[in-house]
Amino acid sequence: xxxxxxxxxxxxxxxxxxxxxxxxxxxxxxxxxxxxxxxxxxxxxxxxxxxxxxxxxxxxxxxxxxxxxxxxxxxxxxxxxxxxxxxxxxxxxxxxxxxxxxxxxxxxxxxxxxxxx
Amino acid sequence: xxxxxxxxxxxxxxxxxxxxxxxxxxxxxxxxxxxxxxxxxxxxxxxxxxxxxxxxxxxxxxxxxxxxxxxxxxxxxxxxxxxxxxxxxxxxxxxxxxxxxxxxxxxxxxxxxxx
Numbered sequence: 001x002x003x004x005x006x007x008x009x010x011x012x013x014x015x016x017x018x019x020x021x022x023x024x025x026x027x028x029x030x031x032x033x034x035x036x037x038x039x040x041x042x043x044x045x046x047x048x049x050x051x052x053x054x055x056x057x058x059x060x061x062x063x064x065x066x067x068x069x070x071x072x073x074x075x076x077x078x079x080x081x082x083x084x085x086x087x088x089x090x091x092x093x094x095x096x097x098x099x100x101x102x103x104x105x106x107x108x109x110x111x112x113x114x115x116x117x
Numbered sequence: 118x119x120x121x122x123x124x125x126x127x128x129x130x131x132x133x134x135x136x137x138x139x140x141x142x143x144x145x146x147x148x149x150x151x152x153x154x155x156x157x158x159x160x161x162x163x164x165x166x167x168x169x170x171x172x173x174x175x176x177x178x179x180x181x182x183x184x185x186x187x188x189x190x191x192x193x194x195x196x197x198x199x200x201x202x203x204x205x206x207x208x209x210x211x212x213x214x215x216x217x218x219x220x221x222x223x224x225x226x227x228x229x230x231x232x
Contacts, residue, residue: 032219043223093219107159
């Protein structure tokens with residue numbers, strides 16, 4: 001039961017253009033959505049997150065959009081740079097009771113982004 | 118300012134042997150998580166621990182796998198009687214006690230190969 005899906009295994013973009021990575025989810029109980037970037041032989045690195053009560057969050061070149069009615073989120077990278085080439089994972093966090101710090105995340109399969117110079 | 122430290126980075130075991138993977142969280146972090154990534158898949162949650170307590174082990178296989186986070190020392194993920202299907206990258210992550218957004222800091226992973 002894949003609750004978080006990234007349907008595009010790979011994406012190729014020219015340097016300077018926009019990269020759009022997509023993610024769909026099925027569980028309405030997720031309260032935070034996150035994007036992680038991963039280089040080969042390294043651990044994932046946190047990029048940006050969005051609360052389920054927001055529809056947009058921006059941090060420099062990275063913007064995440066959340067469409068709750070469609071259960072869809074996307075990560076926009078503008079402008080794309082060759083150093084952005086990596087695997088991007090979408091992840092969703094189960095809502096936790098009592099405000100406790102809780103990092104049980106459900107990850108998508110990842111999208112390999114290649115940015116060509 | 119060390120990040121999450123995992124060792125060993127690579128581990129080779131024969132079927133039936135035991136594997137022990139260690140994780141030291143970032144300084145000031147008291148929450149530790151273990152995730153597993155099988156080839157061509159995303160990361161899958163295994164277990165969430167705080168010092169001396171297992172908070173959520175819903176992702177752990179019922180047999181052969183165990184985890185601990187003692188009062189002193191690193192967290193340890195232990196796999197007994199390994200099988201070929203245990204071959205994967207095992208990632209440890211940590212978070213500070215007052216961060217409630219799901220943001221985790223991951224180590225570089227331990228890659229287990231079972232022959």
